[in-house]
Amino acid sequence: MYERGAHEVGDGLWAYLQPDGGWGWSNAGLITDGDASLLVDTLFDLALTQQMLDELRAVSLAAASIGTVVNTHANGDHCYGNQLVAGAEIVASTASAREMDEVPPAMLAGLMQATDGLGEAGAYLRDIFGPFTFDGIEHVPPTTTFDGELDLKVGDRVVRLCELGPAHTRGDVVAHVPDADVLFTGDLVFHGGHPIVWAGPVAHWIEACDRMLAFGASTVVPGHGPLGDRACIEDQRGYLEWLVAEGTPRLEAGVAPLDAARDMAGGPYDGWGERERLVVTPPALPRDLGLEPPSDVRPPFGRIGDLR
Numbered sequence: 001m002y003e004r005g006a007h008e009v010g011d012g013l014w015a016y017l018q019p020d021g022g023w024g025w026s027n028a029g030l031i032t033d034g035d036a037s038l039l040v041d042t043l044f045d046l047a048l049t050q051q052m053l054d055e056l057r058a059v060s061l062a063a064a065s066i067g068t069v070v071n072t073h074a075n076g077d078h079c080y081g082n083q084l085v086a087g088a089e090i091v092a093s094t095a096s097a098r099e100m101d102e103v104p105p106a107m108l109a110g111l112m113q114a115t116d117g118l119g120e121a122g123a124y125l126r127d128i129f130g131p132f133t134f135d136g137i138e139h140v141p142p143t144t145t146f147d148g149e150l151d152l153k154v155g156d157r158v159v160r161l162c163e164l165g166p167a168h169t170r171g172d173v174v175a176h177v178p179d180a181d182v183l184f185t186g187d188l189v190f191h192g193g194h195p196i197v198w199a200g201p202v203a204h205w206i207e208a209c210d211r212m213l214a215f216g217a218s219t220v221v222p223g224h225g226p227l228g229d230r231a232c233i234e235d236q237r238g239y240l241e242w243l244v245a246e247g248t249p250r251l252e253a254g255v256a257p258l259d260a261a262r263d264m265a266g267g268p269y270d271g272w273g274e275r276e277r278l279v280v281t282p283p284a285l286p287r288d289l290g291l292e293p294p295s296d297v298r299p300p301f302g303r304i305g306d307l308r
């Protein structure tokens with residue numbers, strides 16, 4: 001277990017953690033120098049984001065006015081709080097900005113209002129997203145987009161953004177603070193939980209792990225889960241290699257993704273959280289293999305609760 005709230009991870013540098021790191025319980029970060037500040041990610045709803053901003057302001061005067069926000073990727077648990085920092089420059093990859101336009105907060109709010117008609121999938125959505133409030137969240141898109149790499153300055157401090165997607169999503173970005181040896185990975189690392197492959201290819205996510213390891217950071221702030229070091233990146237890489245090694249022969253033999261997921265769920269990662277994500281993740285593999293991908297992930301998603 002680990003503690004919720006702001007954790008100092010370097011001089012003028014904080015991670016904001018939300019146990020237990022499951023669906024929607026994401027981490028964020030604050031990078032400061034003097035009275036300049038940069039926030040890595042907002043949270044899933046306005047109340048949680050406001051609570052985080054209040055707590056960060058209690059530990060750092062620089063958080064009184066956030067100058068820059070970096071959204072590591074387009075999932076709502078990393079950007080739906082943007083309207084509370086709407087005066088800031090908001091930075092994301094071009095691919096992420098596009099994906100944010102496609103899945104705005106109103107879409108999730110609408111989905112949650114329609115769960116009664118979605119059967120098992122609806123019950124599952126109410127279960128995992130019930131603690132969050134999506135009504136009334138405005139879509140606040142990035143004001144600055146980039147491809148590849150971008151160096152930002154926070155006061156005199158350099159923050160290096162590096163686009164390593166598509167992997168978890170289409171435009172995943174990590175933020176490296178070289179002077180403090182800290183790497184904010186977004187959801188390229190789920191520490192202690194099954195990752196979910198929305199975009200893939202998985203092989204590219206494995207490459208992203210190698211690139212994250214090459215930063216040589218001594219402190220790793222994952223997108224979900226407790227603080228870590230390079231071992232949590234190595235673990236994520238190991239999981240993805242296992243996924244390919246175990247999932248590929250099953251799918252090539254014609255095993256349905258849901259059956260493959262059931263089969264693999266009892267494997268070496270059984271103790272990690274959210275193992276039901278295996279239902280969504282194996283369907284990403286056929287794309288990698290050049291096989292016909294499932295045309296619709298909703299039926300397997302409807303069965304996702306089976307594996308909880």
Ligand SMILES: [Zn+2]
Binds near residue numbers: 026078187
């Ligand atoms: Zn997330």
